[in-house]
Amino acid sequence: MISETQFQNELKLIIENAIREDVGPGDYSSLACIPSSATGKAKLLVKEDGIIAGVEFAKMIFNYVDPNLKIETFIQDGTPVKYGDIVFHVEGSSQSILKSERVVLNSMQRMSAIATKTNKYVQLLDGTKTKILDTRKTTPGFRAPEKWAVKIGGGENHRFALYDMVMLKDNHNDFAGGITKAIEKTKDYLQQNNLDLKIIVEARNLDEIKEILQSEGVFRILIDNFNFEDTKIAVALIGDKCLTESSGNINENTIRNYAECGVDYISSGALTHSIYNMDLSLKAI
Numbered sequence: 001m002i003s004e005t006q007f008q009n010e011l012k013l014i015i016e017n018a019i020r021e022d023v024g025p026g027d028y029s030s031l032a033c034i035p036s037s038a039t040g041k042a043k044l045l046v047k048e049d050g051i052i053a054g055v056e057f058a059k060m061i062f063n064y065v066d067p068n069l070k071i072e073t074f075i076q077d078g079t080p081v082k083y084g085d086i087v088f089h090v091e092g093s094s095q096s097i098l099k100s101e102r103v104v105l106n107s108m109q110r111m112s113a114i115a116t117k118t119n120k121y122v123q124l125l126d127g128t129k130t131k132i133l134d135t136r137k138t139t140p141g142f143r144a145p146e147k148w149a150v151k152i153g154g155g156e157n158h159r160f161a162l163y164d165m166v167m168l169k170d171n172h173n174d175f176a177g178g179i180t181k182a183i184e185k186t187k188d189y190l191q192q193n194n195l196d197l198k199i200i201v202e203a204r205n206l207d208e209i210k211e212i213l214q215s216e217g218v219f220r221i222l223i224d225n226f227n228f229e230d231t232k233i234a235v236a237l238i239g240d241k242c243l244t245e246s247s248g249n250i251n252e253n254t255i256r257n258y259a260e261c262g263v264d265y266i267s268s269g270a271l272t273h274s275i276y277n278m279d280l281s282l283k284a285i
Contacts, residue, residue, distance in 0.1 A: 001147075002160045010144035011057065015064050017141065018103045030098045040094035040284055042101075044087040044108070047279040052081045053115035053152040054108035055088065057145055061104050066096035078115065078152045089285070101282050109277035110142070111149035117275050118153025121255060121268065130259035130266055133158040133245070137269035146272045158267055166190070167200045167222070179208055183215040200245070209234045213241060223263065224248045231261040 001007075046052065055077045062069045069092035075081060090097055121132045132155040138146045147157045159165035168182045176182035183201060190197055198219035203209045205226075212221055218241075223234050225248035238244055245265040246258045258266055 001157050002164050007144060007160075011060060011148075012064075014142060014144060015061050015103070018061075018107075019065060019099075022102055023099055027095065027099045030095045034094050034098070036093075036095060038094040039092060040097060041089055041091040042097050042282050042284050043089050044104075045281050045283050046081045046085040046087060047083055047281060049082045050080070050112055050116035050278045051119045051153055052079055052085075052087055052108075052112050053077050053149045054104075054111035054145065057107055057111065057148065058088070058104045061107065062090060062096075062100050065100045066093055068092050069096055069100075078154075087280075090282075097282075105280060105282060107142075107145055109280050110139070110275070111145055111152070112278035112280065113275040114146055114149035114272055115153035116278060118150050118155040118271050120252070121271070122154035124252065124255050125259050125266070128256075128259040130263055131156050132255075132271070133265050133267040134271050135247075135267050135269040136161065137273045139272070150271055153271075155271065156265075164197070165200065166197050167202070169202045169222075170204060170224075173202070179203075179211050180215060183212070183218065187217050203234070206230060206233060206237070209237055213238065218242050220245050220265070222247055222267075228257050228261060231258060231263065235262040 052075055055073060059071050062071060069090055072089040075085060075087045118132065125132060134147055134150040134155060135158055147160065150157060159167065166186055168186060173179045173182045176185055179201065183199070186199055199217060200220045200222055201212050201218050202222040202224050203212055204224060209221065212218055220243040221238055222245045223231055226234060226246070231246055235244055243265065244263040245267055246263045247267040250258055250266055250268055251270065255266060
């Protein structure tokens with residue numbers, strides 16, 4: 001993953017762009033009928049059971065729009081919530097609250113859905129050594145909050161982008177002339193460019209697992225689209241030479257079976273690309 005400083009900068013850029021996109025030259029609905037001197041108070045209302053996420057991100061949004069807005073928090077990120085719960089109150093300029101509303105809700109609804117799904121997967125893995133990872137299959141322009149939500153839900157982050165870890169997938173290996181050539185070229189490139197990056201290599205079958213094991217310097221092997229039996233064999237072949245990761249069409253019905261094969265990680269794009277926004281609303285009080 002990227003550094004905390006870089007991560008915070010990503011969040012800042014996302015907020016700036018979201019407000020630019022939504023507010024543009026002005027919130028004319030509010031400007032037209034609400035005096036600039038008007039103040040008000042609103043509550044973040046939960047309308048669906050799940051894991052709440054995005055509370056701290058919402059505070060960042062409110063602060064960007066108007067540093068004078070005051071937030072009173074009742075429920076923290078990562079807490080199970082139920083219909084009717086109040087997460088926080090926001091108080092201050094009515095125009096500022098309305099200007100922030102949609103970006104806050106869009107963000108929290110999606111982050112909470114991701115945290116809820118992640119938490120369900122974490123519970124399904126309980127009692128095994130396997131940890132759940134996200135992927136780069138995120139919403140364009142909203143990756144940082146989505147990966148934050150995975151962490152809030154109890155999961156772990158895979159690489160953030162193409163630049164913080166090397167992942168040699170099937171197309172890389174084929175274009176490079178094979179797995180061994182891809183690994184050697186990668187190690188040479190990293191050394192020549194003074195880059196300290198971990199290397200993950202994807203295997204499509206047991207023969208490719210064996211070939212990867214002939215090379216040094218591989219951090220993790222991605223066991224992609226294997227069945228249960230071949231996954232067990234792959235884990236045994238790899239032993240403690242490097243870490244293992246299962247991926248590919250793994251769902252709620254099969255995730256436990258893959259974990260019981262002994263892999264260190266299971267990565268799932270579904271955590272971020274196959275979720276339905278959690279129902280939340282911001283209501284004036």
